[in-house]
Amino acid sequence: MSLIAVSDLHLAPGETELQSCFVRFLEFIKPEAESVIINGDLFNFWFGYRDVVPYCYVPTLSKLLDLADSGVTFKYLHGNHDFNLGPFFERVLPAMVFTHSLQMDYLGTKVHVEHGDLLDPEDIGYRFLRKVVRSRPIAWLFHALPPHIGLHVANGSAHISRNYVISKKSNFYYHCFEAAYRTMKSGADLVVYGHGHRTIFSEMLVDNRQKLLVMLPGFRHKQLYFLRLAPDRSGLFMFDMSSGKERPLHLFDIATLGKELEA
Numbered sequence: 001m002s003l004i005a006v007s008d009l010h011l012a013p014g015e016t017e018l019q020s021c022f023v024r025f026l027e028f029i030k031p032e033a034e035s036v037i038i039n040g041d042l043f044n045f046w047f048g049y050r051d052v053v054p055y056c057y058v059p060t061l062s063k064l065l066d067l068a069d070s071g072v073t074f075k076y077l078h079g080n081h082d083f084n085l086g087p088f089f090e091r092v093l094p095a096m097v098f099t100h101s102l103q104m105d106y107l108g109t110k111v112h113v114e115h116g117d118l119l120d121p122e123d124i125g126y127r128f129l130r131k132v133v134r135s136r137p138i139a140w141l142f143h144a145l146p147p148h149i150g151l152h153v154a155n156g157s158a159h160i161s162r163n164y165v166i167s168k169k170s171n172f173y174y175h176c177f178e179a180a181y182r183t184m185k186s187g188a189d190l191v192v193y194g195h196g197h198r199t200i201f202s203e204m205l206v207d208n209r210q211k212l213l214v215m216l217p218g219f220r221h222k223q224l225y226f227l228r229l230a231p232d233r234s235g236l237f238m239f240d241m242s243s244g245k246e247r248p249l250h251l252f253d254i255a256t257l258g259k260e261l262e263a
């Protein structure tokens with residue numbers, strides 16, 4: 001049995017190919033997955049309305065339910081595009097929802113998962129915007145507007161999406177490593193981020209212990225990148241949407257993470 005993590009797939013209305021790939025991927029992992037972590041930005045925009053879900057996402061939602069029916073559990077971390085998950089994810093599926101980060105133990109390895117939109121402390125403008133879009137008046141406005149209008153406006157402004165690249169001027173990746181180092185210093189053995197839309201697979205030595213930082217990029221060149229934690233086959237993998245097969249990118253032995261190196 002394995003734990004699977006994905007991030008930043010940015011599913012969007014009208015882009016059925018990527019959604020079909022995700023549905024196919026879910027079917028692919030169904031026999032082995034014990035738990036699936038969605039590390040934010042699964043959708044380009046999601047708002048948890050009280051009574052409706054956008055019909056364009058029915059293939060994804062029904063496949064998630066299918067996995068839940070077969071015993072798979074879900075953990076969903078807020079992204080910056082999907083932070084108001086609402087009844088479907090919180091009560092129907094249901095997923096355990098995390099607003100910022102999640103810490104868990106997997107086979108003795110301490111795992112820290114975080115979307116990553118707050119890693120850059122210099123990005124004051126984003127922090128302000130984040131507070132505004134997550135405020136009660138904005139949520140109230142969304143509930144008050146007919147869904148087709150709210151979704152139209154939000155999808156229109158959220159298309160920064162998959163091809164989004166962190167600004168060259170930003171020190172995002174520097175902050176990423178710095179935050180990971182701090183998190184490892186306080187005990188984590190494996191740190192998993194998303195948000196950057198780039199792949200990072202970096203072994204780090206902290207307090208003479210082997211640690212690992214992974215950044216999941218979402219889709220890259222029609223491949224869905226995912227992290228698998230399993231006793232015998234842990235690693236960063238790519239799922240190819242045309243062949244429906246997986247390919248390992250970096251494998252690692254989860255039993256070595258957090259272990260002290262011999263002098």
Ligand SMILES: [Mn+2]
Pocket residue numbers: 008040041079080081115117194195196
């Ligand atoms: Mn993001």
